[in-house]
Amino acid sequence: MDNATDLTRNPKQPRAYSFKQLLPWLIPVGLIIIWQIAGSLGWISTKLLPTPWSVIQDGVSLWQSGELQKNMGISLYRALVGFAIGGSVGFFFGMLNGLSKTARALFDSTIQMLRNIPHLSLIPVVIILFGIGETAKISLVTVGVMFPIYINTFHGITSVDPELIEMGRAYGLSKREMLTKIVFPGALPTILVGVRYALGVMWTTLIVAETISSTSGIGYMATNAQEFMNMKTVLLCIVIYALLGKVSDLIAKLLEDICLDWQAERSR
Amino acid sequence: MAEPLLTLERIGKVYGDKTALHDVNFSIYPGEFIALVGMSGGGKSTILRLIAQLEQPTSGQIKYADPDMVTRVMFQNDRLLPWMTNVQNLSFKSSDKAQQARAKAMLETVGLQDFPDSYPSSLSGGQKQRLALGRALMADPQLLLLDEPLGALDALTRRKMQDSITEICQQQHLTTLLITHDVEEAARMADRVIVVKDGTNVYEADGAKGQDAATIGTVSEDVLNVILNTPQEV
Numbered sequence: 001m002d003n004a005t006d007l008t009r010n011p012k013q014p015r016a017y018s019f020k021q022l023l024p025w026l027i028p029v030g031l032i033i034i035w036q037i038a039g040s041l042g043w044i045s046t047k048l049l050p051t052p053w054s055v056i057q058d059g060v061s062l063w064q065s066g067e068l069q070k071n072m073g074i075s076l077y078r079a080l081v082g083f084a085i086g087g088s089v090g091f092f093f094g095m096l097n098g099l100s101k102t103a104r105a106l107f108d109s110t111i112q113m114l115r116n117i118p119h120l121s122l123i124p125v126v127i128i129l130f131g132i133g134e135t136a137k138i139s140l141v142t143v144g145v146m147f148p149i150y151i152n153t154f155h156g157i158t159s160v161d162p163e164l165i166e167m168g169r170a171y172g173l174s175k176r177e178m179l180t181k182i183v184f185p186g187a188l189p190t191i192l193v194g195v196r197y198a199l200g201v202m203w204t205t206l207i208v209a210e211t212i213s214s215t216s217g218i219g220y221m222a223t224n225a226q227e228f229m230n231m232k233t234v235l236l237c238i239v240i241y242a243l244l245g246k247v248s249d250l251i252a253k254l255l256e257d258i259c260l261d262w263q264a265e266r267s268r
Numbered sequence: 269m270a271e272p273l274l275t276l277e278r279i280g281k282v283y284g285d286k287t288a289l290h291d292v293n294f295s296i297y298p299g300e301f302i303a304l305v306g307m308s309g310g311g312k313s314t315i316l317r318l319i320a321q322l323e324q325p326t327s328g329q330i331k332y333a334d335p336d337m338v339t340r341v342m343f344q345n346d347r348l349l350p351w352m353t354n355v356q357n358l359s360f361k362s363s364d365k366a367q368q369a370r371a372k373a374m375l376e377t378v379g380l381q382d383f384p385d386s387y388p389s390s391l392s393g394g395q396k397q398r399l400a401l402g403r404a405l406m407a408d409p410q411l412l413l414l415d416e417p418l419g420a421l422d423a424l425t426r427r428k429m430q431d432s433i434t435e436i437c438q439q440q441h442l443t444t445l446l447i448t449h450d451v452e453e454a455a456r457m458a459d460r461v462i463v464v465k466d467g468t469n470v471y472e473a474d475g476a477k478g479q480d481a482a483t484i485g486t487v488s489e490d491v492l493n494v495i496l497n498t499p500q501e502v
Contacts, residue, residue, distance in 0.1 A: 166322065260351075262351045
């Protein structure tokens with residue numbers, strides 16, 4: 001079946017291929033074009049919904065004034081520091097509880113209980129404790145990122161094929177070798193799923209935190225623009241969120257491709 | 269006869285309220301190829317796991333001539349590490365240069381010299397088992413334990429693997445214990461066939477390794493009769 005369709009399609013294949021590549025862009029690009037036309041022709045109020053072109057212009061002028069870079073830099077800093085701290089803590093406890101039954105008995109039920117608290121509900125607590133400084137934002141990101149990494153690390157470690165572990169034992173691996181050669185690589189795919197998910201949580205948390213209480217960052221830029229009814233900048237911020245999210249996802253994907261190249265061969 | 273490599277003395281193994289083994293007695297001598305045959309659930313694999321020291325017997329003891337004896341198990345499923353290349357799977361315990369070179373040579377021994385750097389997932393079932401055999405041989409084991417290693421292969425591949433395992437074991441003068449439920453396989457590959465039934469070794473026959481089809485047939489028939497007919501021991 002496959003061969004037959006391949007044969008008939010072969011002469012046209014390059015074109016069919018590029019069309020397939022373009023397909024995912026059709027809807028977003030189409031919508032933007034319609035939006036631009038509707039705005040330019042005055043079908044919709046550009047006060048309420050500025051055209052894509054004017055949003056781009058706004059971005060350029062904010063870039064020239066340096067405000068955009070400054071706020072993006074600050075947001076990125078908060079995101080990364082929070083991710084590094086939360087990710088490390090989550091990874092540490094995930095490994096610990098995955099490897100040691102005693103640690104699991106001691107920590108896991110507490111962690112599961114805390115995990116079910118929506119971390120954004122901690123915003124009032126964090127503001128009271130830390131005000132609206134950096135600590136507040138970073139600690140929220142930390143809490144948000146910690147649990148997905150914890151759960152996936154823990155799950156990854158505990159679901160490594162016991163037959164491989166037995167093989168390692170029968171072949172005389174030391175505990176350390178067992179960890180580095182069997183348990184960790186076996187858990188890595190699941191851990192990376194956690195990283196990918198946590199990157200999403202990282203941005204969402206940061207944006208909400210910055211929107212509610214901040215004097216800098218992309219979230220602040222949006223709230224501030226809202227006060228001045230500056231819809232262009234609000235839209236610009238939303239576009240930046242989307243781009244940052246996409247970039248994080250690409251980085252996570254890249255990480256998976258590098259660390260899990262052995263899986264690529266399987267699906268080939 | 270030479271000193272046995274190991275001797276099982278009145279071995280018993282109980283899991284909860286189930287008796288897997290009771291009163292297993294036999295010795296393994298250097299250089300011989302033994303096959304343990306019997307029906308599924310008869311306790312063959314438990315014997316192997318005890319010899320490999322993956323588990324401890326509930327009663328009786330296993331006397332090893334050399335307490336530090338190196339044993340290697342080849343399992344029914346290959347248990348290769350999917351994140352390591354084929355050659356890395358052979359040298360997975362240490363990555364020093366000597367070991368790397370040995371791994372390359374071993375790939376040749378098991379006929380996989382053309383695929384050093386691909387991953388096990390791209391190998392066929394028979395090739396995976398060859399690689400697993402190579403991995404077991406990397407440590408120069410004094411005793412090689414084969415736990416139904418060919419059970420999952422198709423008949424043709426299986427037959428080819430039987431021949432190459434026999435050949436490799438002979439070349440390297442390996443002492444080998446094969447667990448199988450295939451009576452003909454046992455007769456074809458082994459010097460000595462031991463029948464395990466209801467948790468104990470009930471019968472022993474000379475194998476027909478390297479002999480003609482008729483002899484293999486006779487031995488198989490003989491062993492099969494024992495497995496199917498011997499009344500249960502009291």
